[in-house]
Amino acid sequence: MNTPKARIQDVAKVAGVSTATVSRTLSNPSVVSETTRTAVLEAVKATGYRVNRAARNLRTQKTGAILVLIPNLSNPFFSQIISGVEQIFRRAGYSLLVADTDNINDPDFRLVDVFEDGQADGIILLDGYVPMSAITSLQGTEAENLVVYACEWAETEGIPSIRSDNPAGARMAAQHFASLGHKKVGHICGPKENVLTPMRRDAFVTEARKLGMEVRDEWIFPGDFRLVTGAQAADMFLALEERPTAVFSASDLMAVGFMKRLLSEGVRIPDDVSIIGFDDVGIAAYFHPSLTTIRQDRPQIGRVAATTLLSRLRDPSNVDPYFRHTVPVELITRESTAKPSDG
Template sequence: MSRNTVIDYKTKTATAGARPLKTSTLQDVARVAGVSTATVSRTLSHPDVVSESTRKRVSAAVQKTGYRINRAARNLRTQRSHSVIALLPDLANPFFSNILEGISRTLADKGYSMLVASTRQVHDSGDRLIDYLDDARADGMIILDGQLAPDVVASLEGSPHSNRILFACEWVADAPFPSVRCENRRGTAAAIDHLVALGHRKIAHVTGPQGNVLTTARKDAFVEAVGRHGLALPPEWIIDGDFSLQAGCDAARQWMAIVDRPTAVFCASDQIAMAFIAELARHDIRVPQDVSVMGFDDIDLAEQFIPPLTTIRQDRIIIGETAATMLLERIAGQVTSEARQEAVIPVSLIARKSTGAPPEG
């Protein structure tokens, strides 16, 4: 191959004597789109400030010219990373997948990318957590963990970047950060109403982790709903757990040990409910013939589970989209004194085959 040979990577052929492929520039995009370079730059950096027709022309020109944004140069110029970090308490929990999808989709529409990390590595230090913003690795932070230690929360509150921190799904009680959450109490009340309508009068509850805001909200709403229906609630009918599969298995064994077993069990999460059912199956206890079981969340597996799980659906895509939108408003400095500090997403009851009438006798 001669020294003037150039590899065409699109066709994987070599052309002797060909000139090196030219890298497209901003000027090339402007020429093809028929607009100024300033308009191209503004469209790529802030697509929401230009008209739809301009966005389409610039987008088509970018595709035609093969132009690639120099993100390092853009970030240096704007003093922004154009990324947002999402912090999760458990990276393996499938519950978070749709929330992350909603966040990612909304960020991408505005030219931002999403980073994902676990809060398990930062529970002992608020400084480590805020480093993501101090080091300009991210322009904002969405936290999906309401069990941060008090000193970590205090560090976040005292940060100069505190206006670019938002909680989603979970939150920290009395902390000043904006949050996006679902109607936890209303969903729990709907679950108990559903079980009572089926004829159940003895209903147990498997809780989430102690100290978690979701646990508190759902447990308090459960106790209130049971009382509203005038039902008995012995202490052993509230079973401590967390949002894990193991908690569901442990809770099932505790339920089996109760002499006067409840005929229905409301679990604080779908994962708990699925593991609860699986453990009962190992002991030849049928759902819903012998006991009805409900969850909360409506994760993707709930509909495919055997039996399909009755649950409370929270629209996790909407939670993610709303959280990303609220955070981007703060990053852009569009927040006023009237800006919403809390967004509450509606829930709905999804009745499937894991609940039915109580067993006779």
């Protein structure tokens, strides 16, 4: 039952070769002769040999692991990105370490330590709030090119970043409203300090006006992506003398908060007002009415981030420090949008 683990020496003995040859057969089979290879592979099977990671890691100065830094593991938004990351790295033979930055209490935390400790060969950053000191610790080190951002909004000079095509999504929303015949449209914004906020707002407003729709300043509501600010936007909406017939929200959660409040007040959706969200989180499909939204392909964001890091791991010399990648978004049409009732 509990046979001691086979080491490379045991395999060598059984196969009648040196440990060097066993090692080569396993990691670089093309350099050994056919006969030797067969013998070694048989010996491997016979002994049940599996390479010891720690020994290999120590010798090669690699870890075979990638660290994913995530602000909050409970947030499905991020775990769906991880899902794409995992897929790529598993295929490439890497394992995935995850750390919840909410749980890291060390103010002196530095990304470079991850490399120096031999914890990981690369880092995928899903947290846009990692302190600058943690990031700048990388400057001038070889690890500098082995960190990739895929956190939706942050960007730091010298770190490649992957994110959704936000302006395109905002334009799709405007186009959808226009195609339904809406003439007056509004917007619920993201958080003030967030780079995505002007991206989505400006692209929406510009496109809407280009398509001949009216967008008044008082129809642009402040927000912060969270449910509660959507409800606040609804209060402002209800107080308006003249209301838009369609509202594009910068997040699904705000769209839901907006709808909940309106429904409580007897406003009909989509009859009285059409709503489009952004993200396509789980609730978008489940809400009543279900929410038309701009879907971000989160697994794809993860896949692109992983692929980018992987190519740097394989060829550290060939690196574009200004790498930016944009992942397409998609309009998902559901029940919350319709022609305006007076249209």
